[in-house]
Amino acid sequence: MAGAHLDSWVAGDGAADNGAGSAVVVEAARILSSLGTRPRRTIRFALWSGEEQGLLGSYDYVARHLATRPPTGDAELDTAGPYFSSRAAFPITPLPGCRDLKVYLNLGNGSGKVRGLYAEGNVAAVPVLKGWLAPYASLGAGAVVAKPTGSTDHVVMVKLGLPAYQFIQDPLDYESTVHHSNADTFDHLRPDDLRQAAAVMAGVLLSAANSEKTVPGNVVPGRADDSDPFRYKDPSAD
Numbered sequence: 001m002a003g004a005h006l007d008s009w010v011a012g013d014g015a016a017d018n019g020a021g022s023a024v025v026v027e028a029a030r031i032l033s034s035l036g037t038r039p040r041r042t043i044r045f046a047l048w049s050g051e052e053q054g055l056l057g058s059y060d061y062v063a064r065h066l067a068t069r070p071p072t073g074d075a076e077l078d079t080a081g082p083y084f085s086s087r088a089a090f091p092i093t094p095l096p097g098c099r100d101l102k103v104y105l106n107l108g109n110g111s112g113k114v115r116g117l118y119a120e121g122n123v124a125a126v127p128v129l130k131g132w133l134a135p136y137a138s139l140g141a142g143a144v145v146a147k148p149t150g151s152t153d154h155v156v157m158v159k160l161g162l163p164a165y166q167f168i169q170d171p172l173d174y175e176s177t178v179h180h181s182n183a184d185t186f187d188h189l190r191p192d193d194l195r196q197a198a199a200v201m202a203g204v205l206l207s208a209a210n211s212e213k214t215v216p217g218n219v220v221p222g223r224a225d226d227s228d229p230f231r232y233k234d235p236s237a238d
């Protein structure tokens with residue numbers, strides 16, 4: 001599965017955040033379709049809504065198809081929405097087929113060329129992701145780093161222990177100038193970089209869909225227990 005968010009901040013056009021990622025997702029789908037590929041597994045594409053308001057689209061998708069969380073019982077948190085309440089909403093109950101999600105790839109950091117994938121702290125995933133990216137090393141996209149990344153839709157799945165990863169991209173002017181500003185306009189997009197990203201996304205999706213290998217997921221997090229240093233740390237407990 002691959003996705004990006006279709007909504008944008010109020011200033012500018014939202015071209016880089018995240019029209020760019022959305023265009024790449026649609027182009028990756030077009031590439032795979034036009035080549036007549038017949039992958040062994042279903043490849044699903046998502047354009048999320050409400051990302052800027054708190055990852056609302058991806059949280060809703062997860063609740064419908066992957067896993068549910070109960071209300072926290074804290075009225076303020078529950079009213080604030082899942083972006084806030086999920087820190088304290090346990091237990092997580094996986095839905096049937098939740099673990100059938102082989103990999104989710106997110107593109108959410110502007111128009112820059114894809115350089116590889118963040119493994120989101122899951123070092124066991126690094127060799128598998130590197131293998132799927134290997135054919136694209138010559139396009140400059142072969143890197144896998146363990147670093148976790150935040151702030152966008154893959155996080156919703158990472159929080160369930162699912163194999164969800166974000167692409168590393170050239171930063172360009174995204175954070176410094178364009179992001180959430182009135183400069184987020186079409187002229188900041190780089191067509192050649194977006195074409196490269198679409199080719200890499202399509203190729204990695206096809207490799208994953210046809211691969212015998214699975215990305216090792218993380219455990220389903222439970223409620224924080226400060227007396228056990230090895231349990232998942234719940235930031236809301238601070």
Ligand SMILES: [Zn+2]
Pocket residue numbers: 008009017052180
């Ligand atoms: Zn944004």
